[in-house]
Amino acid sequence: MTASPHSDPEPVVRFDNVGMRYGRGPEILRDLSFDLPRGSFQFLTGPSGAGKTSLLKLIYLAAKPSRGLISCFGRDVATLPRDELPDLRRRIGVVFQEFRLLNHLSVFDNVSLPLRVAGKKRSEYAEDVAELLAWVGLGDKMSALPPTLSGGEQQRVAIARAVVGQPEILIADEPTGNVDPEMGMRLLRLFAELNKLGTTIVIATHDLQLVRMVDAPVMTLANGHLHIRPPRSQRQREAELREAERRDADDRPTATVPMGPEPSAQDAADDLDDEDPMDAVARAMEMPDEDDTDDGEDRDA
Ligand SMILES: Nc1ncnc2c1ncn2[C@@H]1O[C@H](COP(=O)(O)OP(=O)(O)OP(=O)(O)O)[C@@H](O)[C@H]1O
Ligand SMILES: [Mg+2]
Numbered sequence: 393m394t395a396s397p398h399s400d401p402e403p404v405v406r407f408d409n410v411g412m413r414y415g416r417g418p419e420i421l422r423d424l425s426f427d428l429p430r431g432s433f434q435f436l437t438g439p440s441g442a443g444k445t446s447l448l449k450l451i452y453l454a455a456k457p458s459r460g461l462i463s464c465f466g467r468d469v470a471t472l473p474r475d476e477l478p479d480l481r482r483r484i485g486v487v488f489q490e491f492r493l494l495n496h497l498s499v500f501d502n503v504s505l506p507l508r509v510a511g512k513k514r515s516e517y518a519e520d521v522a523e524l525l526a527w528v529g530l531g532d533k534m535s536a537l538p539p540t541l542s543g544g545e546q547q548r549v550a551i552a553r554a555v556v557g558q559p560e561i562l563i564a565d566e567p568t569g570n571v572d573p574e575m576g577m578r579l580l581r582l583f584a585e586l587n588k589l590g591t592t593i594v595i596a597t598h599d600l601q602l603v604r605m606v607d608a609p610v611m612t613l614a615n616g617h618l619h620i621r622p623p624r625s626q627r628q629r630e631a632e633l634r635e636a637e638r639r640d641a642d643d644r645p646t647a648t649v650p651m652g653p654e655p656s657a658q659d660a661a662d663d664l665d666d667e668d669p670m671d672a673v674a675r676a677m678e679m680p681d682e683d684d685t686d687d688g689e690d691r692d693a
């Protein structure tokens with residue numbers, strides 16, 4: 393399932409002609425219409441200042457649109473009673489671009505926070521939190537305070553905190569901006585695992601390397617508008633279909649000109665991606681992992 397213009401009867405998030413401006417400033421997002429189908433995975437990209445963080449804020453209900461309709465979990469956010477907002481927000485995990493960790497709490501306590509808020513006891517989650525922290529390479533930093541960590545370490549704490557409660561939607565704003573490529577891949581695997589468990593995922597990133605690793609739609613913001621490129625597999629299927637139609641047409645004795653649409657500039661740009669045959673995340677997830685033998689199994693949260 394993919395981000396798409398209104399195809400899912402019950403998407404987790406729906407935008408219908410949404411516009412957004414800050415105060416009396418110009419509209420920074422214009423005419424956004426798309427669905428996030430339940431259980432889908434998509435990237436959000438675009439140049440700095442294009443509005444990625446602003447779009448994510450709309451999705452995680454931290455900002456309101458200036459026009460248009462947004463529904464989240466089937467609820468129109470414009471008419472949502474104030475006291476219902478916290479409950480909806482708890483169903484969404486967010487990795488903030490600037491982390492937003494609580495500096496006076498240990499790494500362990502930061503990550504446990506969503507579970508404590510949900511009323512769980514320490515004995516119920518301590519093992520899972522420790523396992524998750526070990527998985528993101530912070531097993532020996534559980535009692536550290538965030539200000540004593542590097543940027544990449546803080547980023548991993550923020551990610552662990554966002555995923556620990558297995559939210560229904562995960563919004564991650566540049567979640568690999570501060571880590572090396574190897575750790576970036578590892579974190580991407582974590583998101584893919586969460587997605588397999590049913591979480592709808594949106595990852596804002598500048599990292600095209602990361603984007604190429606997953607066969608997922610790419611939402612691109614530019615000049616306030618959103619373009620959605622279907623996943624590679626879908627584009628390949630469509631190209632094969634066009635090719636088959638062209639061959640059919642060629643086989644017809646009366647046909648003198650090739651049928652089918654001319655390849656557009658967009659097709660040409662899209663095809664560049666196809667040169668990379670790797671679907672490393674999918675592959676990596678099938679490979680046994682030397683330091684995580686039960687990887688791929690259910691992670692109890
Ligand atoms: N709180 C705010 N008040 C006024 N303008 C804002 C505010 N936040 C963002 N903007 C403006 O909105 C536009 C989009 O900003 P946004 O942070 O959404 O971009 P972005 O795509 O996330 O950029 P980056 O890749 O640098 O994180 C920018 O022009 C920015 O200056
Ligand atoms: Mg941003």
